[in-house]
Amino acid sequence: MMTLNQQRKFKTFVTGAFAWLIALLLFFPIFWMFITSFKTELQAISVPPSLFFEPTLDNFGIVQERSDYLKHALNSVVTSFGSTLIALLIGVPAAYAMAFNPTKKTKDILLWMLSTKMLPAVGVLVPIYILSRDYGLLDSRTGLVIIFTLMNLPIIIWMLFSYFKDLPKEILEAARMDGASPWDEIVKVVLPLSIGGISSTALLSIILCWNEAFWSLNLTASEAAPLTAMIASYSSPEGLFWAKLSAASTLACAPIVIFGWFCQKQLVQGLTFGAVK
Amino acid sequence: MKRSITRLLMAPSVILLLIWMIVPLSMTIYFSTIRFNLLYPGQNNFVGWMNFEFFITDPGFMPAVLNTLILLISVLIITVVLGVALSALIDKPFFGQGIVRVLLISPFFIMPTVNALIWKNMMMNPVYGVFAWISQSLGLEPIDWLSDFPLMSVIIMVSWQWLPFAILVFVTALQSQDTEQKEAAQMDGANGWHIFRYLTIPHLARPIAVVVMIETIFLLAIFAEIFVSTGGGPGYDSTNLAYLIYNQALLQYDVGVASAGGLFAVILANIVAFFLIRAVGKNLTV
């Protein structure tokens, strides 16, 4: 017979082992991509798959040469960080106003904003394409930044709104009694208090932009293409260049994956969407 | 604070979103009623419902609608069910919990194009893929996933991507679950399953609504995964609405029909959104 303590330990062990198993399974494709990027093309398609091999860095060099990785990476960084920053600048005041001065219409406005996000991109692809073309925004980072900003604005406002909503109202009132103007109130009280929520919102927005594929594929060509579009050029069926493909993919994902790992705690704290009390 | 300041603060967002919604949408509506093919410029006469008829009678139409819905519903079910189970599993501390968490959420950071390429090539390739090798080692015939089960392949890829998002949100939600409540339940004789069923699940009701809502927004518009992996085929087996419209517009240059299709997608999204927004709207505390 096991004692209660042993039973408990055993249970923890089993759950832990199970969780590890699933986590490793789900992570496997990423691991495999990473490993393959250090193989030669021949090793990459060997059956059975080779686990032990002499790693080579050649693929990365070839990718940089063939598709100018650094240029596309820069495009990704500029578009995702730029649009996130702009969306926050526009979204924070709106979320603040709705959270702290709600009217009867606030809820409707918020739901309307979310519903614009429901408009499928394909539905407006042609007009946006034509407008971009007419205003010279095709294959430009400016064009992508504008689209990304508008695309994520509703979700950003929603997240911020639910975060602000959870701030204790009395603290803001205390600030008002202390003589704080609306501007002081936002800058000296609301922002410092919601820094967690704002950074988690920013994180999510950056991730969504970095990984956005529809507009990137359709509105950019060689100049402004971010990494998502660069990778698509490796999807051509002819030839099996898995090692290079993996190297390109690893390069495309590594920045955001590492970024995501570092900010994981932050992200977990902020993703409540007001759904948790 | 004054009403006018409130308005002022909201104005940029509201105006931008209004433009973002109205301008392209009205252009789409306009295009959908005219003949507009990029291959035949200048012949933009009014054609009424013809583009709609054309789109709806397209042999790809019905499969695309069905595939869109099947994709949406299967991924929602998979991610929510597994997401709840897994987040509950990793909620209690165990050895390496932090690392497990990081591993589990990693796929969310992978871009859809890469996602599709990894799965299509390194996992699902019938000759050199990892799955094929596993089948062979077990003495089974390898499966050609993308040709034989194209829609399911897409579902697997998309679920793999969105499961971590569900886990992230649920883990966040579980952190706020009242431990005293659980302890009280334990004192009342509840076992692990009871606690999960009667405390955890109700606690997750709102986060689930949120996950369903956000995922729906993205799932209705799934494009890159199909574009990169199956190309919508074979036939129309893995074509969804987004991909069908894309085909019309950019491959057949028929903007008129594509716009009609776009409107159709908008309508479908609105039907889904209507139910969703109402469900989630109830859970929004304003």
Next chain:
Amino acid sequence: MSYLTITELQKHYDSYHALRGINLSITEGEFVVFVGPSGCGKSTLLRTIAGLESSSEGSINLDNRDITELASSKRDLAMVFQSYALYPHMTVADNLSFALRLAKVPDSEIAEKVRSVSASLQLDPLLDRKPKELSGGQRQRVAIGRAIVRQPKVFLFDEPLSNLDAALRVQMRLELARLHKKLGTTMIYVTHDQVEAMTLADRVVILNAGQIEQVGTPLELYRQPNSRFVAEFIGTPKMNLIEVSDVTRQDEQLSLDIGVGKIAFPNERINGPVPGSIKLGIRPEHMHLVPEGGDISGKIELVEHLGSEAYTHIQLDNQQTIIVKAPARSNIQDGQLVQIKLDLDEVILFNESDRVISKLAEDVSHA
């Protein structure tokens, strides 16, 4: 001279009429306490004065200036919240100096003021801590300190002590009284606690359902309530009310039949004509258990021993229950039959609409 004047103040929430015509004037340096049952509008009135809620109608004047439409930040009032509402991201020192920094007071002056406040509230060792590293009592002192540094025109308190334990509450109550004496600043204080109201207040405002029921010094309210609501609200345990079944006129006095005996009441203590239906009110501390010769009699149902005194619940012969305050060690037991003597001078009479119709005994005899 009135310092803060509230005129015909009305407040409507969407569907709820929270303040129904408040008129009140407060002189400079006064300590005014708002009491009333839960939901009667105390906080709403305080917050409207603070400018945190807008008023629907009426006006507020402070120091000869109409502040009805002025933003809270410009009213020069300080508020202490029930939840303290300290800024969680700032240290105690920063919490204390926040308002001064906003007002662009020179640094040296800020330092001086913060030092003197923190010394007087014993906050010195806590200055570098964040609010979450403080105990409830310490947070309370910081909240008060934050209000004091600014030297505002009026202090507003919304149940500031209600989150503290009993001992700390008594201590903080004393500190507040001392503070008021020292600063001499006008204070408005909302509380549920009668003891706080009676001990702190120069004047007490009793609110009921969005209206002022009565304003007066604590003693006035205790001795001369003008309605049954006030009479019952002030005093623990509550005033006993006994239905008068029959009134007989004699020469100089009325004989009130309360079912279990007759009570004589001087005619001249009645204000105006004698109404048909009368209720008699008497506080538990104005009745005494006597061996014999009481005005009424009954059976002891239950005794609550408080140590310093005992509340005896007595069932009268007509089944009505009243409470009598008895000395701590009176030798009484459940079920015992007792006689009760009333301090007739302290009896108060109410008419059918629960207004008081009797005058104080001493006012009449002096006349």
